[in-house]
Amino acid sequence: MNFSTRLRELRKKKGLTQSELAKKLNVTYRAIQKYESGEGKPRNTNLVALAKIFDVSVSYLLGETNVNPKFSIAEVMEELNEQRQEKTYKFAKKQLTEQNEENKIVQLSNSLIPYEVEEEQALSAGMGEAYTDEVSKEIVYWNKQVKHDRSVVIRGNSMEPDYHYGDVALICYQDSVDVPGGIYAVDDIERGLAYIKSVFVEDKYIRLVSLNDSEDIEGNRLFPDILLPRNENTRIIGKVVEAFTPIKKEY
Template sequence: MNILGNSIKEVRKSKKLTQKKLAELTGFKQNTISNHENGNRQLDEGDIRIYAQSLGVSPQYLFDLSKPSSVDFSAPTSSIQTIYDELTPPRQTKVLTYAEKQRDEQRNEEETKTNEVSEAIQLYSYDYYDHPASAGTGQYLNDVRVERIELPVDVDADFVIPINGDSMEPDYHDGDLVFIQTSVDLNDGVIGVFNYNGDAYIKQLFIDKEQAHLHSLNAAYKDMPITPETDFRIIGEVVDLYRG
């Protein structure tokens, strides 16, 4: 019965229906429809009747569409269809078996090439704190458990953390990963990660004669003054970013 999955998919696409829309028409879940179409879940007689009614065709139509003779060969391969039609059913089966073997070999070759490309990409391991530095309202960073992350870039950094918020746009976006070199002393104008009253922020440090402050690249955010009363600590300098 699984061969009917392609028939259902073919009719659904011909009627310009998404799996989501067909789910609404049949009452099946979308993942159930996907499994039926891909042959990962068995179809029973009741399922076939529901699909046929929802697609506006007869159950027999779905069966007929699944037969080898109903395969739609494109114009460049019309000669293949002609030869196929001239064969008796036993020989047609042999042709289909050979074609399926060639298809499977091609898929294996393509998968092997994909794996070879993936293996060629060198990955580098970093300490990773799965707790974002805020480009906005602040995030607490202390006592966060360190993990390991692998990325396809080689950066001289002590650890990596994600960014949360938009206060450092357009240079840094929500979800970016930033590479940090720990430091206790940063120069004027450097972008870093700072502990400000218990929360971790990614900001640009400005130091002038009157008062130092943390600056956001996004003009919608106000500067954060650093006063003698501020619980302030430099965590490190942002030396690079990764946007996957």
């Protein structure tokens, strides 16, 4: 809808003649005729004044939008019967909830922190993950910034319920176990395997313990302890300081 049509519509809806509108706007009757015929347009100051007279936005007055932000939904609700009021309320409530969720996603996406994660050389929370010299990386996102030296994808489910397949483990380098039973990344150099486990240092071995204590039908643990010799072939990579499930970034 163009300006001239919208102006004529608003004037008639308000019950004003062209002369009465001209008087309110402090212009000539001929000026209003030109506005409504499309022969002329008011100056910016008169546009603002017209918008105030009709209680609409300038954009609505110009026909740039069919939505009048100054329109009161309360006025419509008062005209509806009780049953229709309830339907309108439920619909509006649903729209508001969806809008709030969309805003949360946008805000969250804008505040997400990128992490460069090793993909192929992922560490295992299972029976051991083989690694190679070729390391591909990908960017994943989380909403918390944590200081770390290395981030890797967890494979396997032996560390559930605390660590899940596909989670990202953040590791700070250290070559010793300072907390017995703490979660560490361990390198089995001889077999070319790496693990994320609860670690205990014993006299001759380093014991890797899984948090998942599930058993098979015969009562055997699905993830038994792993004993690695305390020698140059077993290396503590570092302590797991945090783990998270990546958040999908909305664009």
